[in-house]
Amino acid sequence: MRDTLNRRRFVGMIGAAGSVALMGIVQDDDVEEEPEPEEGGEVLALHAGGTEGTYYPLAGDMKRIVEDQTPHGIQVQSTGASVENVGSLAREEAELALIQNDIAYFAFNGTGIEEFEGEPVENLRGIASLYPxxxxxxxxxxxxxxxxxxxxxxxxxxxxxxxxxxxxxxxxxxxxxxxxxxxxxxxxxxxxxxxxxxxxxxxxxxxxxxxxxxxxxxxxxxxxxxxxxxxxxxxxxxxxxxxxxxxxxxxxxxxxxxxxxxxxxQAMLATHEAMDETLIEEVTGAMFDNTDDFTTQADFIDQDTALEAMSIDLHPGAEAYFEAAGIDADGTDEEEDDADD
CATH class of the missing domain: 3.40.190.10 (Periplasmic binding protein-like II)
Incomplete structure (x- = not known):
């Protein structure tokens, strides 16, 4: 993979904007009222995107599914999306966030665009790939x-x-x-x-x-x-x-x-490394054991493709869920691999 793009103009234009996002200046916030989790549950902030895009209604599906299947509550926040959401995870101001796989790669490796150049977001972790x-x-x-x-x-x-x-x-x-x-x-x-x-x-x-x-x-x-x-x-x-x-x-x-x-x-769900392994395993399982309950991008969100195009390290909780489900880290079904052997 080529680490940096041709940037004679690209870097100069995106750098200032991305730096603003990473500093945590949120444009047109739309924060829901904080939910009340059940006993033993936690409130998890899920940073999405603009209300007119795909991330926001998808985050609403995730909120409904996780709250139906676990004791945890989800607070969805409208944001400027991927680059801003990386900043929220880097500062541990969000527990979950929707981001693009290319932005995740740039951030995790400290490359590609100016605001990440030489400043890798080392605590960024993946949960699952979702849809194109x-x-x-x-x-x-x-x-x-x-x-x-x-x-x-x-x-x-x-x-x-x-x-x-x-x-x-x-x-x-x-x-x-x-x-x-x-x-x-x-x-x-x-x-x-x-x-x-x-x-x-x-x-x-x-x-x-x-x-x-x-x-x-x-x-x-x-x-x-x-x-x-x-x-x-x-x-x-x-x-x-x-x-x-x-x-x-x-x-x-x-x-x-x-x-x-x-x-x-590729759209993906991400978190940060400090998140509890059991909690992330529960959240991952709630969604990927109940993919029929999605109404946004339902044709694409599937356990068997959840690790395809994963551009950063998986969180151990997500890894535990997919290993138990028989899905290799490369996104292939272990039973299929055995059959090929």
């Missing part, structure tokens, strides 16, 4: 923007400051050679509003499809997606091993009938 986070580049249908290269000189919303979305957006733009653009930074819902109002030419969002903010926009506006294909996609996949080819199926969003070729990262 698809990169959407959305524009108005009549914008005339047909390729990423057409974004030169455009006004582009690249996501919340310090978010994994912004990291991925700037990586794509840099790889495409886009240096002249007006960067806007907001949550997904505001980005969709900006597209609808014509305040930006394009918005880059990252999340499991369908993204609610884009779904809502597509019901009132004619939208189009800019594909990530051919040489650009090949270069991105070469530069960043954690990226994968992906497709937004035609019909996912109103008025977009053809498949859209793009790339994706």
């Amino acid at each position: 986070e698809t990169i959407h580049i959305v524009t108005q249908a009549d914008s005339g923007i047909e390729s990423v290269e057409d974004l030169d000189g455009a006004a582009i919303n690249t996501g919340d400051l310090g978010s994994g979305t912004q990291v991925n957006a700037l990586q794509i733009l840099e790889t495409a050679g886009i240096e002249d653009f007006d960067e806007q930074n907001t949550d997904f819902g505001t980005a969709a509003d900006q597209i609808g109002d014509g305040d930006v030419d394009a918005a880059i969002t990252v999340g499991g499809w369908p993204l609610g903010a884009i779904e809502d926009l597509a019901t009132t506006q004619d939208i189009a997606f800019v594909e990530v294909t051919d040489d650009l996609r090949d270069q991105l996949l070469e530069d960043a091993e954690w990226l994968a080819e992906d497709t937004i199926p035609g019909g996912t969003y109103d008025g977009v009938d053809e498949d859209v070729e793009t790339v994706s990262v």
Whole structure:
């Protein structure tokens, strides 16, 4: 894996934003009322993302499942997502957090982007991989923007400051050679509003499809997606091993009938090393023994794929659960391995 990205522009732009996030300055906090755990349970803070993205409703599923299956309570907090959430775990201000696997890798290894360079977040630990986070580049249908290269000189919303979305957006733009653009930074819902109002030419969002903010926009506006294909996609996949080819199926969003070729990262659930092993094993088991109870990204969250694309060390509690379930650390079923032998 290549440790650092081509960063002539990427690092300079993301560095200041990420540093703000790691300092713990939360934008547009939305903190639920603290739950009351049952006897013997604990209240666990779960840092998610913006309310218009995928992390927040997924965190709601996790809260419901864990509270149904264990004595523990979950307090979900809306945040700027991945980079900010890493900071919360680093400071042990959250017990659980949703982050992208690429951001987890950068943080754990102290590399890749400026705010982590030489400053590894050594207490970061993984619990499970969850689902592909698809990169959407959305524009108005009549914008005339047909390729990423057409974004030169455009006004582009690249996501919340310090978010994994912004990291991925700037990586794509840099790889495409886009240096002249007006960067806007907001949550997904505001980005969709900006597209609808014509305040930006394009918005880059990252999340499991369908993204609610884009779904809502597509019901009132004619939208189009800019594909990530051919040489650009090949270069991105070469530069960043954690990226994968992906497709937004035609019909996912109103008025977009053809498949859209793009790339994706992986969403994951993380914690920090100081968390009690038994507690993390209980939380992991509650979710992965009851995957049918998920309503968000339910087609992807599965015990058998929970360790695929895991980019950091597992927490011992999660490792204990998956070992007992017969899942190797490489994400394969031990019975299948034995059969192959």
